Amino acid sequence: ETGVTQSPTHLIKTRGQQVTLRCSSQSGHNTVSWYQQALGQGPQFIFQYYREEENGRGNFPPRFSGLQFPNYSSELNVNALELDDSALYLCASSLAGDPTDTQYFGPGTRLTVL
Amino acid sequence: LAKTTQPISMDSYEGQEVNITCSHNNIATNDYITWYQQFPSQGPRFIIQGYKTKVTNEVASLFIPADRKSSTLSLPRVSLSDTAVYYCLARQDTGRRALTFGSGTRLQVQP
Numbered sequence: 005e006t007g008v009t010q011s012p013t014h015l016i017k018t019r020g021q022q023v024t025l026r027c028s029s030q031s032g033h034n035t036v037s038w039y040q041q042a043l044g045q046g047p048q049f050i051f052q053y054y055r056e057e058e059n060g061r062g063n064f065p066p067r068f069s070g071l072q073f074p075n076y077s078s079e080l081n082v083n084a085l086e087l088d089d090s091a092l093y094l095c096a097s098s099l100a101g102d103p104t105d106t107q108y109f110g111p112g113t114r115l116t117v118l
Numbered sequence: 119l120a121k122t123t124q125p126i127s128m129d130s131y132e133g134q135e136v137n138i139t140c141s142h143n144n145i146a147t148n149d150y151i152t153w154y155q156q157f158p159s160q161g162p163r164f165i166i167q168g169y170k171t172k173v174t175n176e177v178a179s180l181f182i183p184a185d186r187k188s189s190t191l192s193l194p195r196v197s198l199s200d201t202a203v204y205y206c207l208a209r210q211d212t213g214r215r216a217l218t219f220g221s222g223t224r225l226q227v228q229p
Contacts, residue, residue, distance in 0.1 A: 008161070037216060046205055046219030047162065060216055094161045096217075104150075105209060107217060109161025 008097050008110035016116045017085050025080040025113045027095030035059070036078040037107060038070060039094040047094055053078055054100055082115075090117045122206045127224040136193045138223050140206030143187050149208040151182055151189045156203045156222070166191070167209070193225075201227045 009028045017023050029036050035054045039047035049062035053072035067083040076097070082089055092114050096107040123141040130136045142151070150169050154162035166173055168180040168189070179192040193200060203222040 039217075039219075044221075046221050047217070049216040049218065052216060062216065092159075096161070104167055106164045106167070109163065111159070112161055114159075 008108050010095050010110040010113050014114045018118050021085050022083045027078045029076045029097030030108050033097035033099050034076050035098045035100050037096045038080045041092040085117045087117050124206050124223045129226050131228050136196050138191045141188050142208050145186050145208050152207045152209045153191050154205045196227045198227050
C-alpha cells in the first residue's frame, strides 16, 4: 500500500510569485484535504476535494486554489505569494464513507517566501 | 466545532506512563474525540479515536468520561521515540470532514 506523497519537499519563492504543490493520495482514497502549518502552530484547514470538486473550504483567500484529478491526486496553487505564506503545506487523503474518517497525511512541502 | 484545550507541553522519562488530558466543554453530540501525533518535519499521524468510555489499541488508550467534556490520552511506558506533538481534536461525524487542530501538547521524553 502506497502512502501519501508530496512534491516538492522544499521550495523557495519570492513575493508575488505563484507556486504549485502536488499530492498523490494513498491507494484507494478518494478524498484529499490540504492544510497549512505555520511554525509552532497546528495545521489549518485550507480546502478539501472529493470527486474532483471542492468539498469545503477554510478561512483562506481565493488566491489559494486547488484541483483534484481523476486518479485522486491533487494540486494546491497559491498566487501572489506573501511572506506569511511561508509554512509547511500538508496533504491528507481519506476514504469517503470511512466511519472513522481517518486522514492520512503526507510529509509536507516546506515553502519559504522571501 | 468544539474547541479543545490541552497543556502546551509535558515532560516525562522513558518507561513512564504519560497521560495527556484534553478539555472540550462544548462538544457536540455527534463529535468524536480524535488524537493525532506529529514528529518534526512530518505530517500528523492518527493515533486513536473514541466517542465515550474507553478505547485501546496497540499504541495508546483513550478515556472519555460519561459527560464527554474531557478526555485523556494514555501512552504506556513511553520511549524516546514518543517525543512529539500530540493533538486532541473534536471531529464532526457529519458535514465537512475537515480536522480542526489546536496548538497541541509537546511531549518531551528524557532518558
